[in-house]
Amino acid sequence: MDKKQVSLAVIRRLPRYHRYLEELLSNDINKISSKELSERMGLTASQIRQDFNCFGGFGQQGYGYNVELLYNEISEILGISDIKRAVLVGVGNLGRALANNPDFFRHGLRLVGAFDVNPDIVGKSVGGCPVMHIDAIEPFLERNQADLAILAVPPSVVMAVADRLFELGVRGFWNFSNVDIDIPGATFENVHLADSLMTLHYRKRNNEN
Amino acid sequence: MDKKQVSLAVIRRLPRYHRYLEELLSNDINKISSKELSERMGLTASQIRQDFNCFGGFGQQGYGYNVELLYNEISEILGISDIKRAVLVGVGNLGRALANNPDFFRHGLRLVGAFDVNPDIVGKSVGGCPVMHIDAIEPFLERNQADLAILAVPPSVVMAVADRLFELGVRGFWNFSNVDIDIPGATFENVHLADSLMTLHYRKRNNEN
DNA sequence: TAGATTGTTAATCGATTAACAATC
DNA sequence: TAGATTGTTAATCGATTAACAATC
Numbered sequence: 001m002d003k004k005q006v007s008l009a010v011i012r013r014l015p016r017y018h019r020y021l022e023e024l025l026s027n028d029i030n031k032i033s034s035k036e037l038s039e040r041m042g043l044t045a046s047q048i049r050q051d052f053n054c055f056g057g058f059g060q061q062g063y064g065y066n067v068e069l070l071y072n073e074i075s076e077i078l079g080i081s082d083i084k085r086a087v088l089v090g091v092g093n094l095g096r097a098l099a100n101n102p103d104f105f106r107h108g109l110r111l112v113g114a115f116d117v118n119p120d121i122v123g124k125s126v127g128g129c130p131v132m133h134i135d136a137i138e139p140f141l142e143r144n145q146a147d148l149a150i151l152a153v154p155p156s157v158v159m160a161v162a163d164r165l166f167e168l169g170v171r172g173f174w175n176f177s178n179v180d181i182d183i184p185g186a187t188f189e190n191v192h193l194a195d196s197l198m199t200l201h202y203r204k205r206n207n208e209n
Numbered sequence: 210m211d212k213k214q215v216s217l218a219v220i221r222r223l224p225r226y227h228r229y230l231e232e233l234l235s236n237d238i239n240k241i242s243s244k245e246l247s248e249r250m251g252l253t254a255s256q257i258r259q260d261f262n263c264f265g266g267f268g269q270q271g272y273g274y275n276v277e278l279l280y281n282e283i284s285e286i287l288g289i290s291d292i293k294r295a296v297l298v299g300v301g302n303l304g305r306a307l308a309n310n311p312d313f314f315r316h317g318l319r320l321v322g323a324f325d326v327n328p329d330i331v332g333k334s335v336g337g338c339p340v341m342h343i344d345a346i347e348p349f350l351e352r353n354q355a356d357l358a359i360l361a362v363p364p365s366v367v368m369a370v371a372d373r374l375f376e377l378g379v380r381g382f383w384n385f386s387n388v389d390i391d392i393p394g395a396t397f398e399n400v401h402l403a404d405s406l407m408t409l410h411y412r413k414r415n416n417e418n
Numbered sequence: 419t420a421g422a423t424t425g426t427t428a429a430t431c432g433a434t435t436a437a438c439a440a441t442c
Numbered sequence: 443t444a445g446a447t448t449g450t451t452a453a454t455c456g457a458t459t460a461a462c463a464a465t466c
Binding site: 011012014015016018019042077078079080082084092093094096097098100101103104106107108109147148171172173174178180182187188189191192193194195196197198199200201202203204205207 | 220221223224225227228251286287288289291293301302303305306307309310312313315316317318356357380381382383387389391396397398400401402403404405406407408409410411412413414416
């Protein structure tokens with residue numbers, strides 16, 4: 001489909017473009033040049049044009065980019081309007097925070113089920129979903145399809161949980177357990193908040209940007 | 210001090226090395242070669258050696274690396290044992306989850322104060338700290354020094370909050386508000402969980418990685 | 419000593435930036 | 443038309459990988 005694989009560096013910039021364009025839209029700015037956008041975002045105009053041209057030309061020579069059109073194109077590329085049915089596994093503090101974050105729901109995430117092992121939590125509800133025991137996940141996923149799993153379980157069990165969900169057909173994992181996982185055939189986004197903290201500390205001490 | 214500025218790419222890999230070395234240690238493995246480590250981590254041996262040599266030679270030719278020594282060196286570089294006094298601003302679901310995450314405390318973070326504007330939350334306690342009204346932050350920071358601020362406030366107010374804290378001497382910001390901030394003279398780690406989600410969705414749909 | 423593996427230099431690869439022809 | 447700005451090719455830069463001499 002794509003003429004060439006788009007590099008991960010470009011892909012990771014797309015949500016950022018999306019945010020800046022959203023802000024432009026909300027400020028009723030309907031035209032922007034790569035130069036102007038580059039100044040707002042702290043990138044080079046060249047990079048912006050290269051990035052957009054990975055997906056086809058969205059601009060108009062001599063004019064610039066129509067903000068709404070560009071915004072819609074990037075939304076489309078990122079699949080923001082696609083509904084992504086997600087199960088949450090691990091309803092601790094972090095799991096609860098993720099399940100209740102309206103920002104994710106704005107980007108197409110829909111929580112369809114939540115699971116934990118703690119009897120104090122099972123039976124309660126989170127983000128509008130009843131929390132079930134993890135052993136209910138097999139029958140649940142047989143009746144309800146899920147695109148993504150949000151993993152907010154302790155590191156010691158995350159691999160087993162991921163394998164179990166993969167067996168049940170889940171192919172996308174948003175993993176907050178601070179362990180790197182990869183299962184061939186599935187896509188993992190391994191989030192490492194502790195790494196982020198350590199990096200901040202290092203950079204602060206070394207006065208870098 | 211450093212002979213040359215170490216690139217951000219290297220720095221962002223350090224916490225990852227740290228995690229893998231920690232695991233080796235807990236498995237009583239006390240010697241590792243760059244080749245062995247590269248296979249476990251999915252990197253090249255060459256990159257590992259280059260990375261470590263940004264900070265000086267920690268290995269021994271013909272032998273490899275002593276795991277404990279290497280672990281300690283990287284801990285030192287990252288400043289993991291340094292106590293980082295942090296204030297939390299914004300005690301919503303995410304703020305609460307961050308404040309209660311024992312993983313961060315293992316890496317030297319100490320919550321010294323928490324602040325919010327919501328009268329239902331002010332007076333409660335989070336992560337062992339009483340939640341104060343944001344307007345109490347000036348007197349608080351005059352009496353208590355803080356190295357870092359964890360920002361978990363809505364995007365609309367985050368810039369103002371950051372400026373206010375910067376004025377009070379805070380120079381490190383762990384910003385979860387999904388807005389890119391930079392104040393010259395301070396170090397920002399802008400975390401974008403929604404971006405991470407969008408990237409996952411894109412990658413999953415495009416069957417990469 | 420011989421074998422192994424580092425530290426480090428050189429080569430390669432990919433990503434970013436610059437330049438400019440195309441064109442609105 | 444002239445001016446502006448894109449799309450795209452070429453040049454540069456930096457990061458990764460390969461190679462190998464040093465040495466434990």
